[in-house]
Amino acid sequence: MRFCIIPVTSYRQNCSLLICEQSNKAAIVDPGGDIDAIIKTINKENVSPESILITHGHLDHVGATAELAALLSVPVIGPHRDDQFLIDAIPEQCKAFRFPACDSFTPSRWLNQGDIVKVGAEVLDVFHCPGHTPGHVVYVHRNTKLAIVGDVLFKGSIGRTDLPKGNFNTLINSIKNNLWPLGEQFSFISGHGPMSTFGEEMRSNPFVGV
Template structure:
């Protein structure tokens, strides 16, 4: 599976284009905005978008979803239904934070822990990782030893837990009990900033390092 990280919006949120190299089918993970930039990359790579995947319901990750889904008739997959209150409050989020106006939506499919999602012939395992938001999910490719973790984990840091229904200890448990067991060799794409590996974060992350 091939991936391309495309930072979008003033929040420089990492949208990821996932491509099955056998079928040239693709998915966009967390298309927060700047749809012209995203679609230009899709065209450049000559792939066919078949779905939108979401990690959680914050505006910088879902701001472009309704428009993109309507424009290309794409199914919206994820996150866990516990984030529905965030998705339905999207217009209010945008007003509060001066974000471009966005419409709320209802995903085509909610996800739960242990589900799987297909991108072409590639299979992604769904891991429910609450804490940053209650319905946050992570996508894991066992074949590629790759995860897309949204705002659960960053290089040298973790997601904020001071938003409604965020919880610090729940987030720590999600990382240490659900992500670390996947293995230190796992690379991850965070919602913001550079990639890292679970092993590097186990050694050096001040919030969740294994002491």
């Protein structure tokens, strides 16, 4: 499996395109906005989108979801149902944060700890990692040792926990109990900023170093 990272919105949120090289099928992770840029990357890579995967319900990660799902006729998968309150509030959040108007949506499938999702022939394991939001999930591709962690973990930092229903201790437990056991070799794509590895964050991250 290969991937492309597409920074979108004024928050420079990392929308990711996950591509199964065997089937040429793709999943779009966290389409927060800038649909033209997402479509341009899809066309450039010459892939066939088959789903939209959501890590959590914050506006900069989901703003373009409803429109893009309708445009491409693909299902929306994730996050965990505990983020429904955030998705339901998308229209109001657009006004509050001066985003372009966006519609809320209902995922075709909510996700839970231990679920799997497929991108073509590739399999992603799902980890429920609350703390930044209560319904945040992480997608893990074991074969390439890649995790798409949304706003759970960043290079040198962690997700905010001062937003509605965030919880610092819960977030720390999510990282240490779900992510660190996967191993130091895993690289990860965050919701914002550069990639890193679990090993590097274990050694140097001031919030969750071991």
